Amino acid sequence: MKDLRGGDLQVDLQFSDRSMRKLNAVVWYLNGRREKVRLSHGKKVDTQGRFVFELNAEEAWRDFTFLSLDVTVESDAKPTSVEATLCVRPDRETVWSANEQFAHTHNTL
Secondary structure (H helix, E strand, O other), X not given: OOOOEHHHEEEEEXXXXXXXXXXXXXXXXXXXXXXXXXEEOOOXXXXXXXXXXXXXXXOOOOOOEEEEEEEEOOOOOOOOOEEEXXXXXXXXXXXXXXXXXXXXXXXXX
């Protein structure tokens, strides 16, 4: 079983709708704690539908074990799919080998 300490991880989300500008997500940890993530990009930023963020690395949170990620989009957004990749932060690559990651595609948002 992988060591999924949140302080070592980042999430990379790629939406099929390249115009996606807002993201609301909840990161769940094995101990029942959760963290809300809200990201938005202005119209001048060409994100191509990609959002990348690190999980909480603050001392009180960094050793929490990642459990899941819930992603929601704006109610008026076009139907889209999202590929979610959980990977080791670049500054923590010694935790896993540099090429290891978990990816999952969800097709009904």
